[in-house]
Amino acid sequence: MAAGTLHARRRIVLIFRLRAQVTGGRLRLSVTDEGPGFPADFLPHTFDRFTRAEASRTTPGTGLGLALVAARQVAEQAARRGARVGVVDVCTAAVAALPVGGAGLSAMSRSAASHPLCSTDDVSEQLEELQLTLGEGPCVDAFTQGSAVLTPDLLAAEVQARWAVFADAALEAGARAVYAFPLHMGAISPGVLDLYSPVPGRLHAEELADALAFADTATLVLLDSRIDGEEDLAGGWPTDGRYEDLGAYRAEIDQATGMLTAQLGVGAEDAFVRLRAYAYARGRRLAAVAADVVAHRLTFPPGADTDQTDDEA
Structure with missing residues (x-):
């Protein structure tokens, strides 16, 4: 389920809640909003692109249908995975x-x-x-x-x-x-x-x-x-090596950045720049370099340039 605000053409605000549920092999998608609602004869066209109810034809930016079409397609993907929308x-x-x-x-x-x-x-x-x-x-x-x-x-x-x-x-x-x-x-x-x-x-x-x-x-x-305080913001991405542990990924980079602020005597932003520069210069993934810093396999002495660390001096 997702809740929040969508901007149609970035001007008109639609507040709604979206819920996807699979029952008996069928997808049930329900949308609840705080607007005036749809006339009964318009409901079959709710998910048609660029379709407007009669009452919205004089209101600029409404009735585009794109947000709900996208929401439906996203909910269908989540239903196929059998997981919450991510x-x-x-x-x-x-x-x-x-x-x-x-x-x-x-x-x-x-x-x-x-x-x-x-x-x-x-x-x-x-x-x-x-x-x-x-x-x-x-x-x-x-x-x-x-x-x-x-x-x-x-x-x-x-x-x-x-x-x-x-x-x-x-x-x-x-x-x-x-x-x-x-x-x-x-x-x-x-x-x-x-x-x-x-x-x-x-x-x-x-x-x-x-x-x-x-x-x-x-x-x-x-x-x-x-x-909702979820750690798995991706929504249950399969563990095939592609960001399978996002919480650990973020925490390790943040921890490595914090360690470099102490080693280099600089602020967090400059420390992260140094971390990125080292990763790029070595052709390595940022997460791998961060893991080496956290494990103390890699240190950055104050004043050293990007091409030299204590481990390579």
């Missing part, structure tokens, strides 16, 4: 509905280390790790700017100039286009939804509208999970 279901539903190769979602913060929450395949997993390790890319810019960052071709000259390191690494990973959508609810911005395509291309207007609806749904699911 952000992994948003990513999986987005890949099924849009012309993309994969999706990933990262929790972002201006005051703490960011971390990946889920990914649908190896390429999207690498893209999430790359951007958080390098500190550059569509995901980082979308979070910083608070608006979608659409990159239809990573080989474009302006993209290569903007993200010189990330662009080449993303191409090597198998991505050719990347579309990043920040998660928003008022002043809260808890993360970014990333979509990638193995071929260059732009999202058409309807596809872009669908992607924004999935981003809004991800916001609801993520914030609802945090309110």
